Amino acid sequence: MIFNINSIGLLDSGVGGLTVVKEINKILPNERMIYFGDTAKMPYGPREPKQVRGFAMDIINFLNTQDVKMMVVACNTATAVGLDYYQQKFDIPIIGVIAPGAQAAIKATVNRKIGVIGTEGTINSGSYEQALKDIDPDVEVFSKACPLFVLLVENNLMDTKEAKEVAQSYLQPLKNQGVDTLILGCTHYPIMEELIQEVMGPDVKLVNSAKATAQLTKDILTQNKLLYDERRRPVHRYFVSGATAGFERIADNWLGDNTKAFRVDLEN
Amino acid sequence: MIFNINSIGLLDSGVGGLTVVKEINKILPNERMIYFGDTAKMPYGPREPKQVRGFAMDIINFLNTQDVKMMVVACNTATAVGLDYYQQKFDIPIIGVIAPGAQAAIKATVNRKIGVIGTEGTINSGSYEQALKDIDPDVEVFSKACPLFVLLVENNLMDTKEAKEVAQSYLQPLKNQGVDTLILGCTHYPIMEELIQEVMGPDVKLVNSAKATAQLTKDILTQNKLLYDERRRPVHRYFVSGATAGFERIADNWLGDNTKAFRVDLEN
Numbered sequence: 001m002i003f004n005i006n007s008i009g010l011l012d013s014g015v016g017g018l019t020v021v022k023e024i025n026k027i028l029p030n031e032r033m034i035y036f037g038d039t040a041k042m043p044y045g046p047r048e049p050k051q052v053r054g055f056a057m058d059i060i061n062f063l064n065t066q067d068v069k070m071m072v073v074a075c076n077t078a079t080a081v082g083l084d085y086y087q088q089k090f091d092i093p094i095i096g097v098i099a100p101g102a103q104a105a106i107k108a109t110v111n112r113k114i115g116v117i118g119t120e121g122t123i124n125s126g127s128y129e130q131a132l133k134d135i136d137p138d139v140e141v142f143s144k145a146c147p148l149f150v151l152l153v154e155n156n157l158m159d160t161k162e163a164k165e166v167a168q169s170y171l172q173p174l175k176n177q178g179v180d181t182l183i184l185g186c187t188h189y190p191i192m193e194e195l196i197q198e199v200m201g202p203d204v205k206l207v208n209s210a211k212a213t214a215q216l217t218k219d220i221l222t223q224n225k226l227l228y229d230e231r232r233r234p235v236h237r238y239f240v241s242g243a244t245a246g247f248e249r250i251a252d253n254w255l256g257d258n259t260k261a262f263r264v265d266l267e268n
Numbered sequence: 269m270i271f272n273i274n275s276i277g278l279l280d281s282g283v284g285g286l287t288v289v290k291e292i293n294k295i296l297p298n299e300r301m302i303y304f305g306d307t308a309k310m311p312y313g314p315r316e317p318k319q320v321r322g323f324a325m326d327i328i329n330f331l332n333t334q335d336v337k338m339m340v341v342a343c344n345t346a347t348a349v350g351l352d353y354y355q356q357k358f359d360i361p362i363i364g365v366i367a368p369g370a371q372a373a374i375k376a377t378v379n380r381k382i383g384v385i386g387t388e389g390t391i392n393s394g395s396y397e398q399a400l401k402d403i404d405p406d407v408e409v410f411s412k413a414c415p416l417f418v419l420l421v422e423n424n425l426m427d428t429k430e431a432k433e434v435a436q437s438y439l440q441p442l443k444n445q446g447v448d449t450l451i452l453g454c455t456h457y458p459i460m461e462e463l464i465q466e467v468m469g470p471d472v473k474l475v476n477s478a479k480a481t482a483q484l485t486k487d488i489l490t491q492n493k494l495l496y497d498e499r500r501r502p503v504h505r506y507f508v509s510g511a512t513a514g515f516e517r518i519a520d521n522w523l524g525d526n527t528k529a530f531r532v533d534l535e536n
Binding site for chain 2: 040041043046047051147148151152155156157160161162165166169170242243245246265
């Protein structure tokens with residue numbers, strides 16, 4: 001048995017990375033997590049890459065003071081603009097959400113037409129297209145930025161009639177291209193997975209990179225002998241940079257937990 | 269000539285109140301303004317009334333330290349949940365945006381069917397309906413909360429295809445009711461006035477409460493001998509509680525100015 005009591009650190013612009021928390025919880029129920037949602041600065045999607053990289057580095061520096069044994073950049077935008085950069089600065093393992101999602105999509109596709117949806121930052125970076133073509137140069141990739149999706153999720157408006165109309169408007173072009181697989185290239189999107197599936201139709205496989213990222217987290221902890229193997233019910237810790245109430249409400253809905261978030265101002 | 273060099277203080281959850289700044293600038297070009305946009309806590313619309321009142325009081329307390337001679341609660345939600353309360357706490361004149369908008373709408377309507385759009389907080393408060401019926405008990409009022417509009421404006425997405433679809437979805441019920449006048453019951457909405465007019469059609473009069481509020485500001489400064497009458501090109505000051513960049517970009521577009529915003533954390 002191997003024991004490492006330190007936590008897994010996760011970061012996102014807001015509540016999106018909670019989709020990764022949920023998946024890690026399922027396959028690593030004994031691991032404790034420390035989560036940072038940068039709600040005061042969200043959305044990351046429309047920002048300059050350099051700025052997002054700076055925000056992510058501030059959070060990683062903070063998480064690094066909290067006894068973490070590995071970190072998950074549970075945000076596609078922050079992964080797209082700087083994963084290599086973060087990895088060079090720290091000794092502990094740091095993973096992103098793009099490579100796991102790309103691998104899962106390649107496994108899932110049959111007709112080799114893959115759709116990718118994400119923030120403007122993620123789509124403009126071309127990171128998914130690159131990651132997919134690195135594995136299989138012959139796949140066709142169709143990308144679409146969906147900037148309103150993060151706002152719908154963060155403001156709890158995913159169940160409205162307007163959300164459905166927005167989803168149809170964003171997704172119809174990808175349907176028309178005949179993709180058989182769609183990467184949810186933003187950690188917020190699994191929270192509205194049901195709506196996306198409804199619009200895309202039952203034949204399109206949705207790739208939730210949170211699941212693939214949780215599996216990679218488990219593999220890395222195992223390889224590095226960093227797992228905590230003893231049974232426990234870990235109490236995760238949640239930090240946000242902005243108001244706590246909206247975050248807690250969405251976290252409660254999503255994780256089915258009574259989430260308490262603490263506000264930290266990283267600029268001080 | 270009367271001279272009072274102090275400023276007009278304005279507050280909003282974000283950039284919305286800039287529509288009032290613009291209208292005050294037009295009719296009181298010599299007055300200096302101090303503006304606070306609570307961008308770290310926006311949107312106010314979905315929050316509890318008590319919480320919004322607390323946020324507004326924090327800002328009013330801050331503005332009160334900045335040599336202001338009157339204050340404009342340039343936010344419908346904050347007006348709806350607490351204007352009387354703020355007025356009781358301070359000696360200087362404090363006005364909101366709801367009464368001026370209601371008066372302008374009563375003047376504008378012919379068929380006495382008035383539509384009101386606003387945030388959930390504003391619509392749920394029933395403040396416009398009350399203010400309209402106080403003036404003319406026989407008007408018919410049709411209200412509709414449009415929570416996505418603030419997010420479209422704050423994230424500079426008003427010119428997208430999706431914004432138009434969202435607008436159609438929100439506004440069609442009001443069109444169906446045959447309103448001849450529509451109150452833009454949120455200071456963010458004039459920024460997307462063109463789209464709203466396009467959806468409602470040319471026969472519906474849009475009431476921009478920013479204009480009516482600017483006129484009331486002028487009346488109150490005049491009545492209280494608080495005008496600054498000397499010609500100058502005043503430099504306004506802008507404060508925000510969250511990130512400055514998005515605010516400045518939207519302010520530049522809207523005011524045609526080179527806006528510099530300073531970040532203030534009222535919780536410290």
